[in-house]
Amino acid sequence: MALLVQKYGGTSVGSIECIEKVAEKIKATRDAGNDVIIVVSAMSGETNRLIELSRQVCENPDPRELDVLLSTGEQVATALLSMALEKLGCPAISYTGSQARILTDSAHNKARIKDIDGARLRKDINAGRVVVVAGFQGVDEHGNITTLGRGGSDTTAVALAAALHAEECQIYTDVDGVYTTDPRVVPEARRLDRITFDEMLEMASLGSRVLQIRSVEFAGKYNIPLRVLSSFEEGEGTLITLEDDGMEQAIISGIAFNRDEAKLTILGVPDQPGVASKILGPIADGNVEVDMIVQNIAEDSSTDFTFTVHRNDYDRALIILRKVADELGAREVAGDNKIIKISLVGVGMRSHAGIASTMFRTLADEGINIRMISTSEIKISVVVDEKYLELGVRALHEAFELERPLDS
Ligand code: ASP
Ligand code: MG
Secondary structure (H helix, E strand, O other): OEEEEEEEOHHHHOOHHHHHHHHHHHHHHHHOOEEEEEEEOOOOOHHHHHHHHHHHHOOOOOHHHHHHHHHHHHHHHHHHHHHHHHHOOOOEEEEOOOOOOEEEOOOOOOOOEEEEOOHHHHHHHHOOOEEEEEOOEEEOOOOOEEEOOOOOHHHHHHHHHHHOOOOEEEEEEOOOOOEOOOOOOOOOOOEOOEEEHHHHHHHHHOOOOOOOHHHHHHHHHOOOOEEEEEOOOOOOOEEEEOOOOOOOOOOOOEEEEEEEEEEEEEEEEEOOOOHHHHHHHHHHHOOOOEEEEEEOOOEOOEEEEEEEEEHHHHHHHHHHHHHHHHHHOOOEEEEEEEEEEEEEEOHHHHHOOOHHHHHHHHHHHOOOOOOEEEEEOOEEEEEEEHHHHHHHHHHHHHHOOOOOOOOO
């Protein structure tokens, strides 16, 4: 018998009706001869509701107490789903993260899974039960309840799949897979049958928020095939795996974009050792994460230095950078928070030339000015004015024929 781990997200268990439908799906999977471990999120909206309740008590609740509170959302869903399974005549048993022996570090609200003792779950499976585990939570070595960060149920599912050597980890959600880009921007966007872990990480971190990034990292590290599918429609979904030499591979898998970008430039800084760290040191100390960094070739003995940050951090970064500019005797500080980033992602880039030039020509043909460029082995990103987001993504989607399935 194959062991599958299936995770159902908040919308999939958002009402009793949904929970009963999910129970039927699980029963069908079992009747088809599989062993299953189920991981559930809290019913949709529940985690936000709990956070809001805590805010009514105090602005910054104690992280440990917040974890005790938030973990209840998932606990409710496990019990209801187990009851629904039992009602269908399918033996089931629910567990909190702690009961399932999901051991984490003690970093409340963003804990990391260290180890899972799967013996207890294994016994239940061998006894013919469906095991239903609360996602998003664990227990530290002192017995404190911890949670794994928003979206953490995905990571619970992958970790359980790794610990119990499941054949596949299936993430059931409200979309039917991973798309070449956001269908709300490009209606012709196509569901991908397969994508590699590396590509998915680039797509996810760039804003295609289907899975918690950490779950993809985890699955890649332990080579757990990860499948994203719809709870509401039939279909194969998208399989996320290692790169397979035998598989026909598209050159470009998808186009990701990020609306929340801002860029800052410090002009006329001395071109000397240590300047980059004098600029970015205070930015990091101010807890601002930097994404792209570009430094120009020096003219005279001074240079310009540009970097991008999350738009929410823009004002804070600007204040820090003005201080730095005074200290360094820089000429000027400039900024723009009406920019966005578009990225082309594909492992095929490694073996194909000319992708960047096609990308830049396509944007030029639309009259889109590129403000910044950065590349990695499987990704090319450009920063452009925010008004060009839709136009740019659509033009690139068409230029690389992403709407066409591989074999046609
Ligand atoms: N319920 C948690 C959240 O909303 C965890 C999850 O759904 O994965 O972030
Ligand atoms: Mg989620």
